Every structure is written in structure tokens, then in C-alpha cells.
Amino acid sequence: MTTGVSRIDARFAALKGEGRGALGVFISAGDPDAETGLAILKGLPGAGADMIEFGMPFTDPMADGPAVQESSQRALKAGMTLPGVLDMVRTFRTDDRDTPMILMGYYNPIYSYGVERFIADALAAGVDGLIVVDLPPEEDRELCLPALSKGLGFIRLATPTTDDARLPAVLKNTAGFVYYVSITGITGTAAVPTDMVTKAVERLKRHTDLPVCVGFGITTPEQAAGIARCADGAIVGTAVVNTLKASLDADGKATATTVPATLDFVRSLAEGVRNARR
Amino acid sequence: MAGTAQPNTLRSGPDADGHFGIFGGRYVAETLMPLILSVEKAYEQAKADPEFQHQIAYYHTHYIGRPSPLYFAERLTEHFGGAKLYFKRDELNHTGAHKINNVMGQALLAKRMGKTKIIAETGAGQHGVATATACALFGMECEVFMGAEDVERQKPNVDRMHLLGAKVHPVTSGSGTLKDAMNEALRYWVSKAETHFYIIGTVAGPHPYPAMVRDFQAIIGQEVKHQMMAAEGRLPDTLVACIGGGSNAMGLFHPFLDDADVELIGVEAGGLGLDSGKHAASLNGGRPGVLHGNRTYLLQDDDGQITEAHSISAGLDYPGIGPEHSWLHDIKRVKYVAANDEDALRAFALCTRQEGIIPALEPSHALAHVGTFIGDRPKDQIVVMNLCGRGDKDLGAVMPKLKAMGLMS
DSSP: OTTTTTHHOOOOOHHHHHHOOOOEEEEESSOOOOHHHHHHHHHHHHHSSEEEEEEEEOSSSSOOHHHHHHHHHHHHHHHHHHHHHHHHHHHHHHSSSOOOEOOOOOOHHHHHOOHHHHHHHHHTTOOOOOOEETGGGGGTTTTTHHHHTTOOOOOEETTOOOTTTTTTHHHOOOSSEOOOEEEESSSSSOOOHHHHHHHHHHHHHTOOSSOOESSOOOSSHHHHHHHHHHHSSSEOOOHHHHHHHHSSSSSSSSOOOHHHHHHHHHHHHHHHHHOOOO | OOSSSSOOOOSSSSTTTTTEEEEEEEEEEEHHHHHHHHHHHHHHHHTTTHHHHHHHHHHHIIIOSSSSOEOHHHHHHHHHHEEEEEEOGGGSSSSSSSSHHHHHHHHHHHTTTTTEEEEEEESSSHHHHHHHHHHHHTOOOOEEEEHHHHHHHHHHHHHHHHHOOOEEEEEEESSSSSSHHHEEEEEEEHHHTTEEEEESSSSSTTTHHHHHHHHHHHHHHEEEEEEEHHHHSSSSEEEEOOOSOHHHHHHHHGTTTTTTTTEEEEEEEEEOGGTTTTOOOOOHHOEEEEEEEEEEEBOTTSSSSSSOOSSGGGGGOOOOHHHHHHHOOOOHHEEEEEEEEHHHHHHHHHHHHHOOOOOOOOHHHHHHHHEEEGGGGGGEEEEEEEEEBBBBHHHHHHHHHHHHHHOOO
């Protein structure tokens, strides 16, 4: 069975065959609660998400803007934990064997869980890659190298401030794809023009053969299409989380529209990306 | 510092990657890495530049008012009836606390790097005031992130920052205290990387901050060494300092780390008591984790989520501690204890009446602990406590509590 980083590789190879880029969708695990969150998660592939960035909630998400911070807080308030995140992945995998599942978050809950145990349990649950925001290459011995040695992908963020001198260090122990953060800021900030993204992707491609996905600041199907045209994938997070939030009641609880509204938005993004064949 | 062998000096840390034993490091988003590396490089160059050291010395003497006195607290010594108690009077510094020692160093570094805009986080507001002060002096723009709750309980300092021309951003995310202010300052820095310098106020954060802030604060311990030799002809037996992030303690302890006969005691904020769960004692009530760019002891739940700290003192109300303290705790060079809110309030009142010095709530914790042991120590022993801040800023919080405790009419 194809698991771990090879599932990510297989998905990008397949999309290359289709002649289009990937749509990656970020949601926080268990936002607004475990049950609703699971229904959304299960619906994502059907709505056209090619890859899922599944947020592991953390109390202090330093690199995230207000929307993702709040979604993380909602999930924590509803009782989400790291073992809970892995349970959701396990359940998701009973129906879906092909969609890459990337856990995204911060290091402390993983460190607290125990690195070796986490890697084993994540792989067993069906996780394919990790994005751990506060683990730069300087700290690769912590989690990146042990994860790679077990076949779990480790996806690195590259930013406009990552210059050519630093890029090789950033790309060295990266597997799965490279996540280009198109602005120097937190999540949920305004997008940059696609010609700048094109140039940035070209720069990255001079240093790596890995697929390059671009995120931060994509809010509409048109923007997703534009990014998917100039990169190997577009990742949308804040806009999805905002759509979910807009469906909640005054107490931040799920309503009947939460699941369909979120998935409909993802469907519109997917249509944009699918119409943007190169 | 790899392996288990004890190094022949305890003062050589951190290693090239910023680690003190397993603690410290650079756990930040890639967006911040180039910035951190540029600060590190600039600091290494500055540290070796006599002109930079000369500038710092100039401002110490003519602006901050250093050296601060080493004062024999004769009446408190009599009151306790044991060892001699000295205060290192860092509350007499310009702006009223030790914070300015570090701020001057970092502001001069920012200037050297050509940065004209400064960001800072603050808890009690002392670091924010010190930063606003240096920015006014050097004509720099200043933005301070402060938890909304702290903006409420430290109003005089908020007014000072405004007067000095700083912009204060109240932070409402999370619990609205120091931890959240630091999250927000880091977020802001990421988006303003090209133009802004972040002056961190304590010996925490990603490398090189813990080492750099310690170096700027080490003047405290260096002066104590000289002053004590002049006053008593020998080194003290015991040093005591309060600890939030731990910058005043690190500054006092570091020059003495290799003087094995000098006992070092750090006093954490015990809040409502260690058993209550409502405290800010990361070493006594937490376990190692990763937050704000470094591995260190943290208050956290079973899932690795950071829990809220509690202390009557806004300056100690932080769920972490500097990584070098975590290392000194694990190798047992420094003893870390806790004093709770009420003990600190009693010490606050005692110091005020006995010595005519209104201490900040932060060093009141240190004095509370001094009171638990100094009476049992022989009269020829010497204890030095860092009186790292003055208490004017705390009157609003303290007066009703002292009245409720019957310590004031």
C-alpha cells in the first residue's frame, strides 16, 4: 500500500498526468467540534481537495493570523487533542486511501506526545507528511530526520526572505513538496500578484525537483486558479476557515449549514483549479 | 555542551546553535530565521567591537546611572536576626528597573544594524517603558505589545509609554497577558522583517536572545562582585533574585556561576500556591517543552497545550522561563524555589516600612524567600538580593490587597 511520503509523490505524479496543479485545503482538526470537523474532513476529497493540510490545534500559534488562531481555539475549547487528531485521520483513512494527509502545526504537542511514538502512530493512522511551523532546518534532528527515516514526509516552508544562500539548507531535508509562503507575514494576509509568485516558483525550481505549492493569501477560486497555473499546487486555509466561521451560530457552535457551506466553498476552489489546466 | 561530562566552566554557553544542554535553540518559523540569523551575526560583531562596548559603558554611566549601589539593608538584617542582607539597588536605574540595561544594548545594536523601528513586548510595562525611553533618546519609532489585562493593571506604565511617544498595542488574543503579547509581537515582526528590530525583554526567545540579553544584564553581577570585594573583602555566600523570564536573575548569577561556593537561589512566582495550579512557577510546576523559539520548562497540560500562568506580579506572569535557567536547574547549579502572592505582599510591606524602599512586586517575591532562611544563617554570612525594580507602578494593585490582609489601615 502507498503510504507516507510516497502517497504525496503519487498524487503529484497523477495530477501532472492530468496537466493541472493541486488544490490543498487547510482546516483545523476538530473545528468547530470533533463530529462536524470529521464530516467536513470526510467530504473534502469529494469536494475536490487533492490534498489536506490538517491543523493540529495549539494554544500559541505564533505564525498564524486571527482566523486560524480562532479556529485553533474553537477546536481546543471543544476538547480536541493530538490523540484526537490522529483518531480523525484513522477514521478518514477507512474511506480514502489516496488523498495525501499532511498534519500541520507546532512542535510542542508533538514533543509532549513523544517524537518516536508520534511518528509511529501518525504513520499507522495514515498521515503522510508533516508541516511543523516552528522547526526550521537548524532543528532538523528533533523531528525532521527521524520522520524522514520512517517514510513520513517533512514539508518545509520557504518564504520571500529565504534567499538563495539559505534555500539549499531549507530544501535539503524536505520531502513531499515545498510550501512557498507568498508573503512575509502571518496566515490570512493579502495575496501577492501572480507574476511575483511565478518568479518565486521559478527561483525555487532552480534549487529543487520537488513540487512547489503556494499558500498564504488565496481567497477566491480565481486566485486559486492563478496560483495553480504557475505552481504545482495552491493551498487555501484562511478563506476556508472564514467560510466555516461564517456558518457558526453566535456561540461559535456548528449549524446545519456548516458542513455544506464549507464544502461548497472548497468545491468552487476546486472548479477554479481544474479549469486552470496548463 | 554535548554529552554528560561537566564542562570546566558553566559560563561558556550556549553552543553554536544556541543550546544550553537540551534547552534553548531556534524554534521559529522560517519567515523569522533570516532575521534571527542577522541579529546573531550583528551581535557577534558588536560584542567584539570596543567601540560598541564603549557606547554601552557611556550610557550606563551618564544615562542609566550605573553602577547601582550595593546597599547594606541594616534594619532588615536586624529584623531577621541572621546573616547580613545586601540589596543590589537596580530599582534606582533610570526608568526604575533592571530592564533598561538590556534595552540600551539592543537599541544600540538596532542602530548599528540601521534599523529605526523597534518592537517590544511587555508584561508589567517596565520593559515597555525602558524600550520607549531608549527609542525617544535615539529618535526611533516604538511599538509595544501588551496584554489587554496588563494594560488595565499597569496603567501608570501605559501612560509613560504614551508620553514617551510609543504606540501601545493592547493584545486581546489568548489570556491577554505577557505570553500573548509575545505571540503578537513575533507575528508583527514577521510581517515587518525588513525594517523592524525586535527588542525582547528577557533571557528567553530564540537564540541569540537568551545569551544576548544575559550579556547585557551581566553588568549587575559584575558590579556586585567588585562592590562586595570593596565592602566585605570577599564574595557573598548567597545570591537571591526573582524570576519571571529570568533576566535580572541571569544578570546577577552569570558572573558567579563558576564560583562554586556562592549559593544561587531563583525565586519563581508561586501565585496562589504550587498546589493550587494557579502560579507562574515553570521550573517547580512545569516540564520541558518548546514555546517562543526555545526549549525550556513550561506550564502545560498533558496534551502539550500551554496553560495560563498566574501571579499578582504582571512581570512574573509568564508560563515559561529562560532556557539557561532550565539548564542550571537540571544541573542543580541554581536552586529554584517559589514564593506566593501573599508572601510577596507581606515582604512588600516589610521592605517599605523597614528600609523606606518601595520595592516592585517582582523583587518582593525574592525578599519573601529571603525571609524564610536568612534568620537561620550565621551572622557572618552575606546574602545579596537583587532589588530589581521599584514599586510605584504596583500601588494600584497592592493597596487594596494590603488593606484586605490587615497590613495597612
